[in-house]
Amino acid sequence: MTTKEKILETARLLFNENGVETVTVRSLAQEVGISHGNLCYHFANTDVIIERLYLQLAETISTGINQLVPGESLSLELLRRLGTGTFALLYEYRFLMRDFAGIMRRLPAIREQHQALMQRRRDTFRLILHQLRKQDILRSELYPGQDSHLIEQMLIVGDFWLSSADVLYEGPDEAKINHYVSVFEALLLPMLTEKGLQQWFAIPHSNPDRETVRGV
Amino acid sequence: MTTKEKILETARLLFNENGVETVTVRSLAQEVGISHGNLCYHFANTDVIIERLYLQLAETISTGINQLVPGESLSLELLRRLGTGTFALLYEYRFLMRDFAGIMRRLPAIREQHQALMQRRRDTFRLILHQLRKQDILRSELYPGQDSHLIEQMLIVGDFWLSSADVLYEGPDEAKINHYVSVFEALLLPMLTEKGLQQWFAIPHSNPDRETVRGV
DNA sequence: TTAATTTTAGAACAAATGTACTAATTGATT
DNA sequence: AATCAATTAGTACATTTGTTCTAAAATTAA
Numbered sequence: 001m002t003t004k005e006k007i008l009e010t011a012r013l014l015f016n017e018n019g020v021e022t023v024t025v026r027s028l029a030q031e032v033g034i035s036h037g038n039l040c041y042h043f044a045n046t047d048v049i050i051e052r053l054y055l056q057l058a059e060t061i062s063t064g065i066n067q068l069v070p071g072e073s074l075s076l077e078l079l080r081r082l083g084t085g086t087f088a089l090l091y092e093y094r095f096l097m098r099d100f101a102g103i104m105r106r107l108p109a110i111r112e113q114h115q116a117l118m119q120r121r122r123d124t125f126r127l128i129l130h131q132l133r134k135q136d137i138l139r140s141e142l143y144p145g146q147d148s149h150l151i152e153q154m155l156i157v158g159d160f161w162l163s164s165a166d167v168l169y170e171g172p173d174e175a176k177i178n179h180y181v182s183v184f185e186a187l188l189l190p191m192l193t194e195k196g197l198q199q200w201f202a203i204p205h206s207n208p209d210r211e212t213v214r215g216v
Numbered sequence: 217m218t219t220k221e222k223i224l225e226t227a228r229l230l231f232n233e234n235g236v237e238t239v240t241v242r243s244l245a246q247e248v249g250i251s252h253g254n255l256c257y258h259f260a261n262t263d264v265i266i267e268r269l270y271l272q273l274a275e276t277i278s279t280g281i282n283q284l285v286p287g288e289s290l291s292l293e294l295l296r297r298l299g300t301g302t303f304a305l306l307y308e309y310r311f312l313m314r315d316f317a318g319i320m321r322r323l324p325a326i327r328e329q330h331q332a333l334m335q336r337r338r339d340t341f342r343l344i345l346h347q348l349r350k351q352d353i354l355r356s357e358l359y360p361g362q363d364s365h366l367i368e369q370m371l372i373v374g375d376f377w378l379s380s381a382d383v384l385y386e387g388p389d390e391a392k393i394n395h396y397v398s399v400f401e402a403l404l405l406p407m408l409t410e411k412g413l414q415q416w417f418a419i420p421h422s423n424p425d426r427e428t429v430r431g432v
Numbered sequence: 433t434t435a436a437t438t439t440t441a442g443a444a445c446a447a448a449t450g451t452a453c454t455a456a457t458t459g460a461t462t
Numbered sequence: 463a464a465t466c467a468a469t470t471a472g473t474a475c476a477t478t479t480g481t482t483c484t485a486a487a488a489t490t491a492a
Contacts, residue, residue, distance in 0.1 A: 003440090018321075019318055019321055024478080025479080025481090026478085026480095034440075035441040035442065036441090037440070037482090037483090038439070038441065041438095042439090044480095044481085045480070098317035099315075099318060100383075101314035101382055102315060104383055114383055115383060115384065118383070118384055142406065143405075146402060149399050149402035152380075152384075153369070153373060153399060153402065156372065156373050156376055156399075157369060157373065159380065160372055160375075160379060163316050163375075164368075164376070166316075166320060167320055167327060167334070168331065183365050186362060186365035186366065187369060187403075189359075190406035191406050197358065219469080240448080241449080242449075250471085251470065251471045251472065252471090252472095257469070258469090260450095260451085261451085262450095433492100434492080436489100436490085436491075436492090437488100437490070438487100438488080438489070439486105439487080441485090441487090442485090443482105444481100444482085445480105445481085445482085445483100447478105447479085447480085448479080449476105449477080449478080450475105450477085450478100451476090451477105452474085452476105453473080453474080454473080454474100455470100456470080456472100457471095458468080459467090460466085461464100461465080461466080
Protein backbone atom coordinates (compact mmCIF):
# COMPACT_ATOMS: atom_id res chain seq x y z
CA MET A 1 0.00 0.00 0.00
CA THR A 2 1.42 3.37 -0.98
CA THR A 3 1.61 6.21 1.50
CA LYS A 4 -1.23 7.98 -0.29
CA GLU A 5 -3.48 4.95 0.04
CA LYS A 6 -2.49 4.48 3.65
CA ILE A 7 -3.41 8.09 4.38
CA LEU A 8 -6.82 7.82 2.70
CA GLU A 9 -7.61 4.57 4.46
CA THR A 10 -6.56 5.82 7.87
CA ALA A 11 -8.42 9.08 7.32
CA ARG A 12 -11.61 7.23 6.49
CA LEU A 13 -11.40 5.18 9.68
CA LEU A 14 -10.49 8.18 11.78
CA PHE A 15 -13.28 10.30 10.30
CA ASN A 16 -15.76 7.53 10.99
CA GLU A 17 -14.60 7.22 14.56
CA ASN A 18 -14.14 10.82 15.63
CA GLY A 19 -15.81 13.00 13.01
CA VAL A 20 -14.18 15.30 10.50
CA GLU A 21 -13.81 18.29 12.82
CA THR A 22 -11.52 16.56 15.29
CA VAL A 23 -9.11 15.14 12.72
CA THR A 24 -6.14 17.43 11.99
CA VAL A 25 -3.19 17.00 9.68
CA ARG A 26 -1.08 16.32 12.74
CA SER A 27 -3.35 13.75 14.40
CA LEU A 28 -3.87 11.98 11.10
CA ALA A 29 -0.16 11.93 10.33
CA GLN A 30 0.57 10.47 13.74
CA GLU A 31 -2.02 7.75 13.23
CA VAL A 32 -0.54 6.88 9.84
CA GLY A 33 2.92 6.95 11.37
CA ILE A 34 4.44 9.72 9.28
CA SER A 35 5.33 13.36 9.87
CA HIS A 36 2.69 15.97 9.26
CA GLY A 37 5.07 17.63 6.83
CA ASN A 38 5.03 14.49 4.77
CA LEU A 39 1.26 14.28 4.93
CA CYS A 40 0.96 17.82 3.60
CA TYR A 41 3.27 16.83 0.80
CA HIS A 42 0.74 14.24 -0.37
CA PHE A 43 -2.44 16.14 0.54
CA ALA A 44 -2.33 19.87 1.15
CA ASN A 45 -4.97 19.62 3.89
CA THR A 46 -7.78 17.48 5.24
CA ASP A 47 -10.28 19.10 2.89
CA VAL A 48 -8.79 17.49 -0.20
CA ILE A 49 -8.75 14.16 1.63
CA ILE A 50 -12.45 14.44 2.38
CA GLU A 51 -13.05 15.34 -1.24
CA ARG A 52 -11.14 12.31 -2.47
CA LEU A 53 -13.02 10.00 -0.13
CA TYR A 54 -16.32 11.43 -1.28
CA LEU A 55 -15.35 10.80 -4.89
CA GLN A 56 -14.45 7.21 -4.02
CA LEU A 57 -17.91 6.68 -2.58
CA ALA A 58 -19.79 8.52 -5.33
CA GLU A 59 -18.01 6.53 -8.02
CA THR A 60 -18.77 3.20 -6.40
CA ILE A 61 -22.41 4.13 -5.98
CA SER A 62 -22.64 5.33 -9.56
CA THR A 63 -21.30 2.09 -11.00
CA GLY A 64 -23.82 0.30 -8.80
CA ILE A 65 -26.65 2.39 -10.19
CA ASN A 66 -25.69 1.47 -13.71
CA GLN A 67 -26.16 -2.19 -12.93
CA LEU A 68 -29.89 -1.56 -13.14
CA VAL A 69 -30.94 -1.65 -16.77
CA PRO A 70 -34.28 -0.08 -17.79
CA GLY A 71 -36.79 -2.69 -18.78
CA GLU A 72 -35.01 -5.54 -17.06
CA SER A 73 -37.15 -7.66 -14.75
CA LEU A 74 -36.90 -6.93 -11.03
CA SER A 75 -37.67 -8.91 -7.92
CA LEU A 76 -38.08 -7.65 -4.38
CA GLU A 77 -35.30 -9.97 -3.34
CA LEU A 78 -32.92 -8.41 -5.84
CA LEU A 79 -33.88 -4.97 -4.58
CA ARG A 80 -33.17 -6.03 -1.04
CA ARG A 81 -29.73 -7.26 -2.00
CA LEU A 82 -29.02 -4.02 -3.83
CA GLY A 83 -30.20 -2.06 -0.82
CA THR A 84 -28.08 -4.04 1.59
CA GLY A 85 -25.03 -3.52 -0.59
CA THR A 86 -25.56 0.21 -0.75
CA PHE A 87 -26.18 0.51 2.96
CA ALA A 88 -23.03 -1.46 3.73
CA LEU A 89 -21.04 0.77 1.41
CA LEU A 90 -22.48 3.89 2.98
CA TYR A 91 -21.58 2.51 6.37
CA GLU A 92 -17.91 2.39 5.40
CA TYR A 93 -18.08 6.08 4.58
CA ARG A 94 -20.52 6.97 7.30
CA PHE A 95 -18.66 10.11 8.38
CA LEU A 96 -19.76 11.73 5.12
CA MET A 97 -23.42 11.47 6.04
CA ARG A 98 -22.98 12.04 9.74
CA ASP A 99 -21.10 15.29 9.30
CA PHE A 100 -23.09 16.08 6.19
CA ALA A 101 -23.93 19.72 6.84
CA GLY A 102 -20.45 20.64 7.98
CA ILE A 103 -18.85 19.01 4.98
CA MET A 104 -21.23 20.64 2.51
CA ARG A 105 -20.46 23.97 4.11
CA ARG A 106 -16.71 23.45 3.97
CA LEU A 107 -16.59 21.99 0.47
CA PRO A 108 -18.98 23.61 -2.00
CA ALA A 109 -17.49 21.46 -4.76
CA ILE A 110 -18.88 18.35 -3.08
CA ARG A 111 -22.27 19.98 -2.69
CA GLU A 112 -22.77 20.16 -6.45
CA GLN A 113 -21.46 16.68 -6.99
CA HIS A 114 -23.86 15.42 -4.40
CA GLN A 115 -26.82 17.14 -5.96
CA ALA A 116 -26.01 15.45 -9.25
CA LEU A 117 -25.63 12.07 -7.56
CA MET A 118 -28.96 12.47 -5.79
CA GLN A 119 -30.63 13.29 -9.08
CA ARG A 120 -29.31 10.05 -10.54
CA ARG A 121 -30.59 8.14 -7.53
CA ARG A 122 -33.98 9.77 -7.90
CA ASP A 123 -34.11 8.64 -11.51
CA THR A 124 -33.12 5.15 -10.47
CA PHE A 125 -35.84 4.98 -7.83
CA ARG A 126 -38.39 6.19 -10.34
CA LEU A 127 -37.24 3.55 -12.78
CA ILE A 128 -37.66 0.91 -10.11
CA LEU A 129 -41.19 2.05 -9.27
CA HIS A 130 -42.09 2.00 -12.94
CA GLN A 131 -40.70 -1.48 -13.47
CA LEU A 132 -42.41 -2.85 -10.35
CA ARG A 133 -45.74 -1.56 -11.60
CA LYS A 134 -45.17 -3.16 -14.97
CA GLN A 135 -44.72 -6.44 -13.14
CA ASP A 136 -47.86 -5.81 -11.12
CA ILE A 137 -45.91 -5.77 -7.86
CA LEU A 138 -46.62 -2.16 -6.92
CA ARG A 139 -49.95 -0.34 -6.71
CA SER A 140 -50.39 2.89 -8.62
CA GLU A 141 -50.25 6.31 -6.98
CA LEU A 142 -52.97 7.11 -4.45
CA TYR A 143 -52.70 10.78 -5.45
CA PRO A 144 -50.66 12.72 -8.03
CA GLY A 145 -47.17 13.27 -6.66
CA GLN A 146 -47.13 10.36 -4.24
CA ASP A 147 -44.19 8.85 -6.09
CA SER A 148 -42.18 12.03 -5.57
CA HIS A 149 -42.95 11.92 -1.88
CA LEU A 150 -41.99 8.28 -1.69
CA ILE A 151 -38.72 8.92 -3.48
CA GLU A 152 -37.87 11.74 -1.13
CA GLN A 153 -38.57 9.50 1.81
CA MET A 154 -36.21 6.97 0.29
CA LEU A 155 -33.49 9.56 -0.12
CA ILE A 156 -33.85 10.84 3.44
CA VAL A 157 -34.03 7.43 5.11
CA GLY A 158 -31.35 6.06 2.79
CA ASP A 159 -28.92 8.81 3.72
CA PHE A 160 -29.65 9.58 7.34
CA TRP A 161 -30.37 6.22 8.94
CA LEU A 162 -26.72 6.42 9.96
CA SER A 163 -27.15 9.63 11.91
CA SER A 164 -30.28 8.35 13.56
CA ALA A 165 -28.62 5.05 14.45
CA ASP A 166 -25.84 6.93 16.20
CA VAL A 167 -28.18 7.86 18.99
CA LEU A 168 -31.12 5.50 18.73
CA TYR A 169 -29.91 2.09 17.58
CA GLU A 170 -29.30 -0.25 20.48
CA GLY A 171 -29.14 -3.71 18.91
CA PRO A 172 -26.03 -5.68 17.98
CA ASP A 173 -23.71 -4.10 15.44
CA GLU A 174 -23.91 -6.99 12.98
CA ALA A 175 -27.66 -6.54 12.67
CA LYS A 176 -27.57 -2.78 12.26
CA ILE A 177 -27.40 -2.61 8.49
CA ASN A 178 -30.07 -5.26 7.98
CA HIS A 179 -32.32 -3.50 10.44
CA TYR A 180 -32.19 -0.23 8.58
CA VAL A 181 -32.54 -1.94 5.23
CA SER A 182 -35.81 -3.29 6.60
CA VAL A 183 -36.88 0.17 7.71
CA PHE A 184 -36.02 1.43 4.25
CA GLU A 185 -37.80 -1.40 2.51
CA ALA A 186 -40.89 -0.81 4.65
CA LEU A 187 -41.36 2.47 2.80
CA LEU A 188 -42.44 0.45 -0.21
CA LEU A 189 -44.38 -2.37 1.42
CA PRO A 190 -47.72 -0.62 2.05
CA MET A 191 -47.90 0.11 -1.66
CA LEU A 192 -47.36 -3.49 -2.79
CA THR A 193 -50.11 -5.36 -4.60
CA GLU A 194 -51.38 -8.71 -3.37
CA LYS A 195 -48.91 -10.35 -5.73
CA GLY A 196 -46.12 -8.10 -4.49
CA LEU A 197 -46.85 -8.89 -0.87
CA GLN A 198 -46.82 -12.60 -1.58
CA GLN A 199 -43.46 -12.24 -3.29
CA TRP A 200 -42.14 -10.28 -0.35
CA PHE A 201 -43.36 -12.79 2.24
CA ALA A 202 -41.55 -15.49 0.28
CA ILE A 203 -38.15 -13.82 0.80
CA PRO A 204 -36.08 -15.49 3.53
CA HIS A 205 -35.78 -12.62 6.00
CA SER A 206 -34.13 -14.35 8.90
CA ASN A 207 -30.81 -14.97 7.21
CA PRO A 208 -28.54 -11.96 7.68
CA ASP A 209 -25.65 -13.44 5.68
CA ARG A 210 -27.28 -12.93 2.31
CA GLU A 211 -24.97 -12.08 -0.53
CA THR A 212 -24.95 -8.37 -1.24
CA VAL A 213 -24.34 -6.18 -4.25
CA ARG A 214 -22.76 -2.77 -4.06
CA GLY A 215 -24.26 0.43 -5.32
CA VAL A 216 -27.63 2.02 -6.08
CA MET B 217 -34.07 41.66 26.60
CA THR B 218 -31.33 40.73 29.04
CA THR B 219 -27.80 40.12 27.86
CA LYS B 220 -28.20 36.42 28.49
CA GLU B 221 -31.28 36.27 26.30
CA LYS B 222 -29.60 38.35 23.63
CA ILE B 223 -26.68 35.93 23.59
CA LEU B 224 -28.89 32.85 23.30
CA GLU B 225 -30.95 34.41 20.54
CA THR B 226 -27.96 35.57 18.54
CA ALA B 227 -26.25 32.23 19.04
CA ARG B 228 -29.26 30.38 17.68
CA LEU B 229 -29.34 32.50 14.55
CA LEU B 230 -25.59 32.28 14.06
CA PHE B 231 -25.58 28.52 14.58
CA ASN B 232 -28.36 28.15 12.04
CA GLU B 233 -26.52 30.25 9.51
CA ASN B 234 -22.96 29.05 9.86
CA GLY B 235 -23.01 25.84 11.86
CA VAL B 236 -21.77 25.24 15.37
CA GLU B 237 -18.14 24.64 14.44
CA THR B 238 -17.55 28.08 13.00
CA VAL B 239 -19.05 30.05 15.87
CA THR B 240 -16.50 31.05 18.54
CA VAL B 241 -16.88 32.99 21.75
CA ARG B 242 -15.26 35.94 20.00
CA SER B 243 -17.35 35.91 16.84
CA LEU B 244 -20.53 35.46 18.85
CA ALA B 245 -19.62 38.27 21.24
CA GLN B 246 -18.92 40.58 18.32
CA GLU B 247 -22.29 39.75 16.77
CA VAL B 248 -24.06 40.43 20.07
CA GLY B 249 -22.09 43.63 20.46
CA ILE B 250 -20.30 42.82 23.70
CA SER B 251 -16.77 41.81 24.66
CA HIS B 252 -15.87 38.15 24.63
CA GLY B 253 -14.83 38.50 28.24
CA ASN B 254 -18.36 39.49 29.08
CA LEU B 255 -19.78 36.63 27.09
CA CYS B 256 -17.65 34.16 29.01
CA TYR B 257 -18.94 35.71 32.19
CA HIS B 258 -22.48 34.70 31.23
CA PHE B 259 -21.64 31.42 29.49
CA ALA B 260 -18.30 29.74 30.07
CA ASN B 261 -18.13 28.55 26.45
CA THR B 262 -20.22 27.78 23.40
CA ASP B 263 -20.91 24.26 24.61
CA VAL B 264 -23.13 25.41 27.46
CA ILE B 265 -24.95 27.70 25.04
CA ILE B 266 -25.68 24.78 22.74
CA GLU B 267 -26.87 22.81 25.72
CA ARG B 268 -29.21 25.57 26.81
CA LEU B 269 -30.65 25.93 23.34
CA TYR B 270 -31.22 22.20 23.11
CA LEU B 271 -33.09 22.28 26.41
CA GLN B 272 -35.25 25.13 25.11
CA LEU B 273 -36.24 23.03 22.12
CA ALA B 274 -36.72 19.80 24.04
CA GLU B 275 -38.93 21.49 26.57
CA THR B 276 -41.15 23.09 23.94
CA ILE B 277 -41.51 19.80 22.12
CA SER B 278 -42.31 17.97 25.33
CA THR B 279 -45.10 20.33 26.27
CA GLY B 280 -46.43 19.86 22.75
CA ILE B 281 -46.41 16.11 23.15
CA ASN B 282 -48.46 16.35 26.29
CA GLN B 283 -51.22 18.10 24.40
CA LEU B 284 -52.14 14.73 22.98
CA VAL B 285 -54.29 12.90 25.50
CA PRO B 286 -54.68 9.12 25.20
CA GLY B 287 -58.18 8.19 24.09
CA GLU B 288 -59.02 11.60 22.71
CA SER B 289 -60.40 11.64 19.20
CA LEU B 290 -57.97 12.51 16.38
CA SER B 291 -58.36 13.80 12.87
CA LEU B 292 -55.82 13.81 10.07
CA GLU B 293 -56.22 17.55 9.89
CA LEU B 294 -55.28 17.96 13.53
CA LEU B 295 -52.26 15.73 12.98
CA ARG B 296 -51.20 17.85 10.05
CA ARG B 297 -51.40 20.99 12.15
CA LEU B 298 -49.41 19.36 14.91
CA GLY B 299 -46.84 18.21 12.38
CA THR B 300 -46.52 21.64 10.82
CA GLY B 301 -46.04 23.21 14.23
CA THR B 302 -43.31 20.78 15.16
CA PHE B 303 -41.54 21.17 11.85
CA ALA B 304 -41.63 24.95 12.15
CA LEU B 305 -40.22 24.74 15.65
CA LEU B 306 -37.48 22.39 14.53
CA TYR B 307 -36.65 24.78 11.74
CA GLU B 308 -35.90 27.53 14.24
CA TYR B 309 -33.39 25.23 15.90
CA ARG B 310 -32.24 23.56 12.71
CA PHE B 311 -28.54 23.73 13.59
CA LEU B 312 -29.18 21.08 16.24
CA MET B 313 -30.25 18.52 13.66
CA ARG B 314 -27.89 19.62 10.95
CA ASP B 315 -24.81 19.32 13.11
CA PHE B 316 -26.36 16.44 14.98
CA ALA B 317 -23.41 14.04 15.06
CA GLY B 318 -20.88 16.68 16.00
CA ILE B 319 -23.05 17.98 18.82
CA MET B 320 -23.76 14.52 20.21
CA ARG B 321 -20.03 13.86 20.18
CA ARG B 322 -19.19 17.11 21.91
CA LEU B 323 -21.98 17.00 24.47
CA PRO B 324 -22.69 13.52 25.86
CA ALA B 325 -25.19 15.05 28.26
CA ILE B 326 -27.40 16.00 25.34
CA ARG B 327 -27.12 12.53 23.88
CA GLU B 328 -28.92 10.98 26.82
CA GLN B 329 -31.52 13.71 26.92
CA HIS B 330 -32.17 13.16 23.26
CA GLN B 331 -32.58 9.43 23.65
CA ALA B 332 -35.20 10.05 26.30
CA LEU B 333 -36.98 12.60 24.13
CA MET B 334 -37.03 10.22 21.18
CA GLN B 335 -38.52 7.52 23.37
CA ARG B 336 -41.35 9.86 24.31
CA ARG B 337 -41.91 10.69 20.66
CA ARG B 338 -42.01 6.99 19.82
CA ASP B 339 -44.65 6.46 22.46
CA THR B 340 -46.62 9.38 21.08
CA PHE B 341 -46.50 8.04 17.55
CA ARG B 342 -47.62 4.63 18.77
CA LEU B 343 -50.48 6.25 20.62
CA ILE B 344 -51.50 8.05 17.45
CA LEU B 345 -51.44 4.85 15.40
CA HIS B 346 -53.54 3.12 18.02
CA GLN B 347 -56.08 5.91 18.15
CA LEU B 348 -56.34 6.14 14.36
CA ARG B 349 -57.06 2.41 14.18
CA LYS B 350 -59.74 2.78 16.82
CA GLN B 351 -61.37 5.37 14.61
CA ASP B 352 -61.02 3.07 11.58
CA ILE B 353 -58.76 5.55 9.81
CA LEU B 354 -55.66 3.36 9.70
CA ARG B 355 -55.30 -0.21 8.46
CA SER B 356 -53.76 -2.80 10.75
CA GLU B 357 -50.17 -4.01 10.40
CA LEU B 358 -49.31 -5.91 7.22
CA TYR B 359 -46.74 -7.89 9.22
CA PRO B 360 -45.67 -7.97 12.87
CA GLY B 361 -43.33 -5.09 13.52
CA GLN B 362 -44.52 -2.84 10.71
CA ASP B 363 -45.55 -0.20 13.23
CA SER B 364 -42.03 -0.11 14.63
CA HIS B 365 -40.64 0.36 11.14
CA LEU B 366 -43.14 3.10 10.43
CA ILE B 367 -42.29 4.88 13.65
CA GLU B 368 -38.60 4.75 12.89
CA GLN B 369 -39.28 6.19 9.47
CA MET B 370 -41.18 8.99 11.13
CA LEU B 371 -38.30 9.70 13.50
CA ILE B 372 -35.73 9.74 10.71
CA VAL B 373 -37.75 11.85 8.28
CA GLY B 374 -38.99 14.07 11.11
CA ASP B 375 -35.46 14.84 12.24
CA PHE B 376 -33.39 14.88 9.09
CA TRP B 377 -35.59 16.50 6.47
CA LEU B 378 -33.64 19.62 7.40
CA SER B 379 -30.29 18.14 6.46
CA SER B 380 -31.67 16.76 3.25
CA ALA B 381 -33.31 20.06 2.36
CA ASP B 382 -29.96 21.82 2.74
CA VAL B 383 -28.75 20.22 -0.43
CA LEU B 384 -31.81 19.01 -2.27
CA TYR B 385 -34.67 21.46 -1.70
CA GLU B 386 -34.96 23.98 -4.50
CA GLY B 387 -38.43 25.49 -4.07
CA PRO B 388 -39.34 28.77 -2.36
CA ASP B 389 -38.44 29.09 1.30
CA GLU B 390 -42.01 29.74 2.43
CA ALA B 391 -43.13 26.40 1.05
CA LYS B 392 -40.27 24.39 2.50
CA ILE B 393 -41.86 23.38 5.77
CA ASN B 394 -45.19 22.47 4.20
CA HIS B 395 -43.42 20.43 1.57
CA TYR B 396 -41.61 18.30 4.10
CA VAL B 397 -44.71 17.98 6.25
CA SER B 398 -46.31 16.45 3.18
CA VAL B 399 -43.39 14.07 2.72
CA PHE B 400 -43.70 13.13 6.37
CA GLU B 401 -47.44 12.69 6.18
CA ALA B 402 -47.06 10.52 3.11
CA LEU B 403 -45.46 7.90 5.35
CA LEU B 404 -48.89 7.24 6.80
CA LEU B 405 -51.09 7.61 3.73
CA PRO B 406 -50.58 4.19 2.12
CA MET B 407 -51.81 2.62 5.32
CA LEU B 408 -55.04 4.60 5.52
CA THR B 409 -58.40 2.87 5.22
CA GLU B 410 -60.97 3.96 2.66
CA LYS B 411 -62.52 6.14 5.33
CA GLY B 412 -59.13 7.55 6.24
CA LEU B 413 -58.30 8.39 2.66
CA GLN B 414 -61.61 10.17 2.24
CA GLN B 415 -60.92 12.18 5.34
CA TRP B 416 -57.48 13.06 4.04
CA PHE B 417 -58.73 14.11 0.61
CA ALA B 418 -61.17 16.44 2.37
CA ILE B 419 -58.38 18.44 4.01
CA PRO B 420 -57.68 21.74 2.23
CA HIS B 421 -54.10 21.16 1.10
CA SER B 422 -53.54 24.21 -1.02
CA ASN B 423 -53.69 26.73 1.79
CA PRO B 424 -50.23 27.13 3.34
CA ASP B 425 -51.37 29.67 5.95
CA ARG B 426 -53.09 27.13 8.10
CA GLU B 427 -52.89 27.74 11.79
CA THR B 428 -50.24 25.60 13.44
CA VAL B 429 -49.69 24.12 16.86
CA ARG B 430 -46.30 23.68 18.42
CA GLY B 431 -44.87 20.44 19.66
CA VAL B 432 -45.18 16.66 19.16
C1' DT C 433 28.05 4.49 -9.72
C1' DT C 434 26.23 8.95 -10.35
C1' DA C 435 22.79 12.21 -10.91
C1' DA C 436 18.18 13.55 -10.57
C1' DT C 437 13.78 13.07 -8.58
C1' DT C 438 10.68 11.84 -5.09
C1' DT C 439 9.71 11.29 -0.49
C1' DT C 440 10.29 12.27 4.27
C1' DA C 441 11.11 14.62 8.93
C1' DG C 442 11.26 18.44 11.42
C1' DA C 443 11.56 23.39 12.36
C1' DA C 444 9.44 27.85 12.11
C1' DC C 445 5.74 31.17 11.94
C1' DA C 446 1.34 33.45 11.94
C1' DA C 447 -3.39 33.25 13.11
C1' DA C 448 -7.10 31.72 15.94
C1' DT C 449 -9.06 30.05 20.10
C1' DG C 450 -10.27 28.93 24.95
C1' DT C 451 -9.48 30.41 29.39
C1' DA C 452 -8.22 33.18 33.18
C1' DC C 453 -7.45 37.50 35.16
C1' DT C 454 -7.69 42.62 36.21
C1' DA C 455 -9.78 46.74 36.60
C1' DA C 456 -13.39 49.80 35.61
C1' DT C 457 -18.24 50.70 35.51
C1' DT C 458 -22.97 50.12 36.59
C1' DG C 459 -26.78 49.21 39.54
C1' DA C 460 -28.94 48.07 43.67
C1' DT C 461 -29.30 48.14 48.80
C1' DT C 462 -28.90 50.08 53.11
C1' DA D 463 -24.23 58.96 50.37
C1' DA D 464 -21.80 54.76 51.00
C1' DT D 465 -21.20 50.04 50.23
C1' DC D 466 -21.51 45.83 47.99
C1' DA D 467 -22.51 42.78 44.21
C1' DA D 468 -23.17 42.22 39.38
C1' DT D 469 -21.76 43.36 34.93
C1' DT D 470 -18.55 44.76 31.40
C1' DA D 471 -14.19 45.61 28.57
C1' DG D 472 -9.84 44.59 27.73
C1' DT D 473 -5.38 42.17 28.42
C1' DA D 474 -2.51 38.18 28.66
C1' DC D 475 -1.08 33.52 27.96
C1' DA D 476 -0.81 28.78 26.57
C1' DT D 477 -2.36 25.66 22.92
C1' DT D 478 -3.61 24.24 18.66
C1' DT D 479 -3.68 24.43 13.84
C1' DG D 480 -2.65 25.30 8.98
C1' DT D 481 0.98 26.36 6.15
C1' DT D 482 5.60 27.02 4.43
C1' DC D 483 10.36 26.02 4.20
C1' DT D 484 14.75 23.45 4.54
C1' DA D 485 17.52 19.73 4.43
C1' DA D 486 18.19 14.92 4.80
C1' DA D 487 17.08 10.36 3.09
C1' DA D 488 15.35 7.14 -0.13
C1' DT D 489 14.29 5.84 -4.65
C1' DT D 490 14.70 5.86 -9.50
C1' DA D 491 16.94 6.64 -13.92
C1' DA D 492 20.93 7.05 -16.70
